[in-house]
Every structure is written in structure tokens, then in C-alpha cells.
Amino acid sequence: MRMAWFTDRHCFLLAVIFYGLSTLYSVFLWRKGFRRDEWANYFLLAVGVALHTLAMFKRGMTLHSCPVNNLYEATTFLLWALGLACLVYSLMPRFKFLTAFTAPVLFTIGIFALMPSLDVHLSPGAKPEFSGALRSLHAATILQAYGAFGLAAVAAVMFLMQQHDLKFHKLRALLSLLPSMQRLEFIMFRLVAVGFVLLTIGLTAGWQLPRHADKPYFSDSKVLWSTLLWLVYLEALVAYKKFGRTSRRFAIGIIATFIFLLLTFWITNLYSGLHN
Amino acid sequence: MSVVVIGLSHRSAPVELRERFAFTCEKIPAALAALRASGLASECTILSTCNRVEIYAVTSLAADAAFAELKKFLIAHHAYDGALGDEIYSFAEPHSLHHLFKVASGLDSMVIGETEIFGQLKSAYEVALAHQHTGARLNKAFQRAFNVAKHLRTATNIQRGSVSVMSAAVELAEKIFTALSEHEVLVIGAGETSEKTARALQSRGVKKITVTNRSPERAAALATELGARTVPFENWPDEFERIDIAISSTAAPQHILNRATLEPLMKRRKHRPLLLIDIAVPRDIDPAVSELDNVYLYNVDDLQSIADDYLNLRKEEVARCEKIISEKVSALLAANKFSANAAHTKD
Numbered sequence: 087m088r089m090a091w092f093t094d095r096h097c098f099l100l101a102v103i104f105y106g107l108s109t110l111y112s113v114f115l116w117r118k119g120f121r122r123d124e125w126a127n128y129f130l131l132a133v134g135v136a137l138h139t140l141a142m143f144k145r146g147m148t149l150h151s152c153p154v155n156n157l158y159e160a161t162t163f164l165l166w167a168l169g170l171a172c173l174v175y176s177l178m179p180r181f182k183f184l185t186a187f188t189a190p191v192l193f194t195i196g197i198f199a200l201m202p203s204l205d206v207h208l209s210p211g212a213k214p215e216f217s218g219a220l221r222s223l224h225a226a227t228i229l230q231a232y233g234a235f236g237l238a239a240v241a242a243v244m245f246l247m248q249q250h251d252l253k254f255h256k257l258r259a260l261l262s263l264l265p266s267m268q269r270l271e272f273i274m275f276r277l278v279a280v281g282f283v284l285l286t287i288g289l290t291a292g293w294q295l296p297r298h299a300d301k302p303y304f305s306d307s308k309v310l311w312s313t314l315l316w317l318v319y320l321e322a323l324v325a326y327k328k329f330g331r332t333s334r335r336f337a338i339g340i341i342a343t344f345i346f347l348l349l350t351f352w353i354t355n356l357y358s359g360l361h362n
Numbered sequence: 363m364s365v366v367v368i369g370l371s372h373r374s375a376p377v378e379l380r381e382r383f384a385f386t387c388e389k390i391p392a393a394l395a396a397l398r399a400s401g402l403a404s405e406c407t408i409l410s411t412c413n414r415v416e417i418y419a420v421t422s423l424a425a426d427a428a429f430a431e432l433k434k435f436l437i438a439h440h441a442y443d444g445a446l447g448d449e450i451y452s453f454a455e456p457h458s459l460h461h462l463f464k465v466a467s468g469l470d471s472m473v474i475g476e477t478e479i480f481g482q483l484k485s486a487y488e489v490a491l492a493h494q495h496t497g498a499r500l501n502k503a504f505q506r507a508f509n510v511a512k513h514l515r516t517a518t519n520i521q522r523g524s525v526s527v528m529s530a531a532v533e534l535a536e537k538i539f540t541a542l543s544e545h546e547v548l549v550i551g552a553g554e555t556s557e558k559t560a561r562a563l564q565s566r567g568v569k570k571i572t573v574t575n576r577s578p579e580r581a582a583a584l585a586t587e588l589g590a591r592t593v594p595f596e597n598w599p600d601e602f603e604r605i606d607i608a609i610s611s612t613a614a615p616q617h618i619l620n621r622a623t624l625e626p627l628m629k630r631r632k633h634r635p636l637l638l639i640d641i642a643v644p645r646d647i648d649p650a651v652s653e654l655d656n657v658y659l660y661n662v663d664d665l666q667s668i669a670d671d672y673l674n675l676r677k678e679e680v681a682r683c684e685k686i687i688s689e690k691v692s693a694l695l696a697a698n699k700f701s702a703n704a705a706h707t708k709d
Contacts, residue, residue: 121519252537253652255664257671260523260533267635268540332633332655 094148095205097141098162102196104134105169109193112186120183120262128176131185134192135169142166154225157355158205163226164351165192165199167233175237175273180265187240195348204352220291228288228312232347234281235319238274239344242337245270249334271333275326278340282319289316311354318343363404365503366425367461368432368452369416372472375449377412383440385410390486393439394495402431405497407490407504409465411482413472418462420499425454456691459503463687466507467514468521475520475676480511498701503694510690517686520679523672527555528562530668531639531660535563535607538635538658543567548605550574550598551612552584555641555662559609560588572605574598576612602627602636609639610646620648628654639665 108130115127142162145153153159172188175181198204248267251259265273289312293303303309322339325331331339370383385393390408397406403419410416417436421428429452436442436450453461464470471479487504490496496504515521524530539545547568549560552575560571571590574597575581581592593601602608602624612618619638628636633656640647640661652659 248537252534252658255660255667257668259537260530260668261675266536266540267538272540330629330632333635334655 094141094144095200097137097144098196099200101134101137101141102193102200104130104137105189105193105196108134108185108189112189115183115186119258120186120264122263125182127185127189128173128182131169131189131192132173135166135173138162138166138169152222152226154222154229156204156206157352158199158201160225160229160355161195161199161204161351163229164232164236165195167230168192168236171233171237171277172240178265180263180269181273183262183264184237184240184244187243188237191236191240220295224288224291224295226288227284227291231281231284231288232351234277234284235340235344235347238277238281239341241270241274241277242341245274245333245337246341267333271337274333274337274340275323278319278323282316282323285312285316285319289313307357308354311350315343315347363420363422363499364425364455365418365420365458365462365499366428366432366452366454367416367418367458368429368436368450369409369414370449370451371414371416371470373470374451379449380413380415382442382444383415383436384412385415387489390489391493394490394493396439397435398495400431400435402428402435405490405500406495407487407500409483409486411479413479414465414470416465418458418500418503420497425452428454456695459507459691459694460687462503462507463510463690464684466511467683467687468511469680469683469687473525474673474680475522475525477515477521480508484508499698502698506690506694510687513690514683514686518679518682520676520683523668523675525669525673525676527641527662527665527669528559530665530672531559531609532562532566534639534658534660534665534668535637536566538637539606541567543569545606546570546572546604548572548574548598548601548608549584549588549590550608550610550618550646551642552577552580553611553641556609556611557584557587559639559641560590563607563609564588568607572601574601599623599627603630606634607637607639609641611640611642612646614642614646615644617648618646619651621650621654624651624654624657628657641665 108127111127111130115122142153145159149155154163168188169192172184176184244264245267248259248262248264248270250256251262252267264270289309292309304313322331322336322343326333326336370380372380385408390410393408394406397403397417397419402423403421405420407418408416409418417432419428419432423431432452433450437446461470466480466483468475468477468479483504487496487500490500524533535542535545542563545568547560547563547570549556549571552573564571571585571588572593573581573585573588573590574593574595575584576595578592578594581595584590585592610618635656635658638647638651638657638659640659643662645661647659647661649659649661651657
């Protein structure tokens with residue numbers, strides 16, 4: 087029997103419920119001081135990501151293209167990249183608690199993505215104005231870059247928490263099964279670097295896309311916003327690597343930039359001529 | 363037949379008495395043979411460490427009679443003629459097994475949860491086993507005790523954390539740096555605690571140790587001990603570009619490192635994390651340096667506080683461990699009873 091009523095949005099709703107459960111469990115883990123090495127939270131998040139993947143697959147099969155055509159799809163793609171990267175990185179030694187820090191982000195943005203007004207459907211039978219591999223590459227790499235920046239921000243939160251605990255001699259710093267400061271710093275930098283490379287590829291691919299003559303590339307709000315982000319992350323990387331910016335400032339910077347990204351992502355989308 | 367234990371430990375007897383009743387390694391096989399030859403025990407093991415002397419025996423005698431005879435054996439074997447009060451304790455089943463499990467798990471040790479006793483108990487058992495002084499009852503009891511100790515180690519926090527200043531310093535270093543083998547240590551002042559801390563770090567594989575001291579002779583002596591190099595005392599700030607951990611324990615009356623000195627050094631280090639362990643009293647390092655980014659300063663009180671917190675954590679775990687031990691003892695006794703019934707039915 088076909089479950090026609092069970093749409094990709096139902097599937098995503100279920101994924102968000104699992105992200106919510108993972109968030110609740112994360113609060114419990116936080117209250118316990120991240121002391122126990124366990125897989126329960128990883129499992130909850132993995133189920134959420136699996137359902138999330140299914141939701142995107144269903145949507146992609148319906149559209150016969152990469153599901154990045156409206157704000158709902160773009161947001162879910164970003165979250166999916168973040169969730170998947172988190173699951174991969176959590177397999178590294180002492181990184182299991184990355185799930186506890188990522189789950190609240192996935193849950194909060196997941197709730198936001200579920201707002202019906204974000205999921206604007208094309209008219210029946212209509213196709214996106216521009217499609218093809220380059221467009222998919224453009225959208226997918228940029229959203230994956232945001233996912234990497236998101237995970238870097240999560241690692242930065244872990245870094246600042248550990249740094250605070252070690253600075254102020256809290257026993258939690260020793261009792262918790264979190265990675266060493268140096269390792270967190272390395273992961274944070276690597277994720278920002280990966281995100282930056284992906285963003286560069288995505289922006290370059292976007293530049294190559296066909297567009298209307300009356301819509302210049304660099305006067306579009308979304309393009310300007312993305313270029314601004316690109317510059318901010320470039321400045322962070324260069325200042326950190328070449329000019330001795332402290333790891334604390336670097337961490338605060340990437341958290342602040344990712345918060346800015348989340349808060350302004352949808353506004354720039356709405357005002358973008360090229361993306362509507 | 364039941365397992366009984368008699369002995370004295372750091373809880374019941376002073377060190378003078380414990381050393382009086384201690385068995386040297388070479389004499390244990392003979393003592394075990396004598397114990398069995400007396401008909402007092404069909405199986406026996408002697409555990410003799412600096413903190414305890416205990417005889418575990420399987421006997422057919424009633425508990426009180428067995429305790430009296432074993433006490434006589436202990437006194438006679440060591441030709442002890444002094445007075446004895448409550449220093450010697452004794453337990454019959456199930457308390458004897460409970461005690462054995464507690465000893466194996468480090469719950470009865472001076473430092474709760476320490477692991478050295480596990481190895482000592484294992485050696486004591488292996489000596490008895492090698493000389494064929496153990497049988498089904500003691501084999502099962504000791505094997506079960508080792509299993510319980512391993513289980514408690516993984517299932518509880520009884521052995522978690524550092525309970526000494528030195529090991530707390532090492533644990534801190536491992537929370538800051540990913541691999542100690544890539545980092546260098548500077549020891550400022552050739553005191554005993556700094557030597558021990560440096561040794562603890564060395565045991566975890568630090569890359570290189572540099573020693574500096576006002577007296578170059580003492581610096582050289584410590585450097586030889588540690589396999590380290592020395593630098594003149596006036597040049598130690600130059601080392602800060604390379605090292606990542608500094609242990610300071612000079613007798614200087616005022617701070618030898620303050621924020622104004624460290625700030626430019628941190629810039630030269632490109633803000634790499636720096637762990638400063640100040641074990642000097644009065645303190646060598648101005649507490650204001652901890653306001654600098656990537657500087658982690660711990661003085662002797664901070665380290666002692668970590669060690670105390672860990673010890674309290676272990677104490678909190680004792681009740682949980684005792685519960686698990688009681689369950690395991692009951693399971694062992696039930697298994698023994700089942701075996702005895704099966705043997706009886708077969709007969």
C-alpha cells in the first residue's frame with residue numbers, strides 16, 4: 087500500500103522530533119557534566135539525520151533535481167549538511183558529545199524551517215527557471231559550506247566552555263569526556279577552512295550560472311551577503327593563521343558570524359532577485 | 363568448608379605492628395606449606411604488602427576456632443610476644459568474601475580506588491597457586507574478586523581521576539594538549555615536587571625537559587636524573603618560545619613571572635596554549651597572568667583541590683561499589699551452594 091499522505095514534510099517533521107529528543111537528552115548529558123561515554127545521543131541524532139535524508143530524497147525525487155528551490159529546502163539542506171558532518175566528526179575519539187552541542191541547533195532551525203510560508207511551491211508542472219548540474223553544485227556547495235561553518239561554531243562553543251572551565255579551575259574540565267583544547271582548536275580551524283573552500287566553489291559556480299541581463303550578479307542582495315560572509319571568514323582565517331589572533335577570539339568570531347548567518351539567511355533570500 | 367580471613371591493615375594497626383607481622387616474598391611459600399601442614403586450612407593464600415598482612419584460608423573448623431588458631435599461627439610464625447588488642451581482624455563467610463572483593467577493588471586501601479593492590483593480590487594468589495596451596499574454593503573466590511574489581515573499574519568512578527598533585531598536573535596537561543609527546547617542559551627550581559611532577563609528565567611521554575635553577579649544580583643534578591638539559595637561571599624566559607608547560611618551584615620571595623613579562627612572550631609564542639604549574643610557596647607566578655588568553659595557571663592549592671575533589675568523588679562511589687560487591691558475593695555463595703548440592707546428590 088502506498089502511503090501517499092506521508093509527504094517529505096512529515097518525514098522532516100519526524101526528523102525534527104528526533105532532533106528535539108536529542109536536545110532533551112543533551113540537557114541531561116550537560117547536567118551530568120558530559121562524563122559518560124555513550125551512544126544514546128548519537129543514535130537519536132542518527133535517526134533524525136536518516137529521516138531528514140529520506141525527506142530530502144523524497145522531495146528531490148518529486149522535483150527530479152537537488153531540493154534547493156525555496157527557503158524551506160535551502161534551510162533543510164543546510165541542516166542536513168550540519169547533521170551529517172556532526173555524525174561523521176562524532177566518530178572521532180572524544181568527539182561523541184559534539185552531538186549534544188549540535189542537536190539544539192538542528193532542533194531550533196528545524197522548527198523554523200517547518201513554517202509553511204517558507205515552503206513556496208512552484209505552479210503544477212512548472213520547473214525552476216534555471217536548472218542543471220552547475221546550479222545544483224552552486225546551491226549544494228554553498229549550503230554545505232554553511233553546514234561546515236555551523237559545525238565549526240558548535241566546536242567553538244565546546245572550546246570556549248572547556249577554556250572557561252580550565253581557566254576557572256572547574257573540576258568539570260577534567261571530568262568531562264570532551265576533547266583537548268588543542269584538538270578542538272584544530273577541528274574548529276579545519277571546519278572553517280573546509281567551509282571557506284566550499285563557499286568559494288559555490289560562489290564561483292553561481293557566477294557561471296545563466297541569468298537575466300537586468301539582474302547583475304554583484305548587485306543581488308544574496309550574492310552581496312554571501313560575498314560579505316566569504317570576506318569575514320577569510321579575514322578570520324588569515325588573522326588566526328598569519329597575525330596571531332588568539333583562539334578565543336577566533337572562536338567567538340566564528341560563533342558570532344554563524345549566528346549572523348542564521349539570522350540573516352532568510353531575509354537576504356527574500357530580497358534576492360536572482361534567488362526568487 | 364568456608365573461606366575465612368584474618369589479618370591486620372592500615373585501618374587497624376600502626377606501621378610498627380604491620381611490619382612486625384609482614385611476610386617476605388621468599389618466606390610466603392614456606393608459611394603456606396606450614397599452614398596447610400598444621401591441618402588448619404585445606405587451601406590458603408597470604409597477602410603481605412606495606413599496608414596489610416592477611417591470610418585467606420579455607421577451613422572445616424568453626425569460624426571462632428579457626429580465627430583463634432590462625433591468630434596463634436600468625437603470632438607463632440613471627441615469634442611475636444607483645445600485647446595485641448583489636449589490631450587483628452577476622453571475617454567468616456560471607457564477610458570474608460566481601461572483604462576480599464573490597465581489597466581487590468581498592469575500596470579498603472589507604473587511597474580509595476588505587477590499583478596497586480590489585481596487582482599485589484594477584485601476585486599473592488599466583489604464588490599460592492604455583493605452590494598448589496589453592497583449590498576450588500579459593501580459586502573461584504579470587505577469580506571472582508579480580509573480575510569484580512575490573513567490573514567496578516569500568517562501571518563506576520571508583521578509580522577515576524588523579525588523587526595526587528602530580529597526577530592532577532598531568533591530567534590538566536592532557537586536557538589542554540592533544541599529544542604530550544609534541545610538547546616541551548621547563549622546570550624552574552629543582553625542588554622535590556617539581557621533580558616528581560616532571561617525572562609524571564615524562565612518564566606520559568613529553569618531548570623534552572629543560573631544567574633551570576639558581577644553583578647550576580642542583581640544576582645539573584636534576585637534569586641528569588631526568589635526562590634533561592639545563593639553561594642558566596637568568597635565561598629561562600627565552601625558553602618560553604619553545605616550551606608549553608612550565609613547572610615552577612623556586613624559593614624566591616616574590617613573583618618571578620608576572621603579566622608584564624609574560625604578555626610579550628605570549629605574542630612571540632603566537633598565543634600557543636601555555637600551562638603554568640606553580641608549586642612554590644610563596645608563589646612564583648603572579649595570578650594576574652591567568653587573565654591572558656591561552657594561559658592556564660594552577661598553583662599547589664588548585665592542584666590539591668582537584669585531587670581532593672577526585673577523592674571525594676571516589677568516596678561517593680563507595681556505596682555504589684559496596685552494593686555491587688554484595689550482589690556478587692551473594693551470586694558466588696549461591697554458586698558454591700549449588701555446586702555443593704550437586705556434589706552431594708552425586709554422592
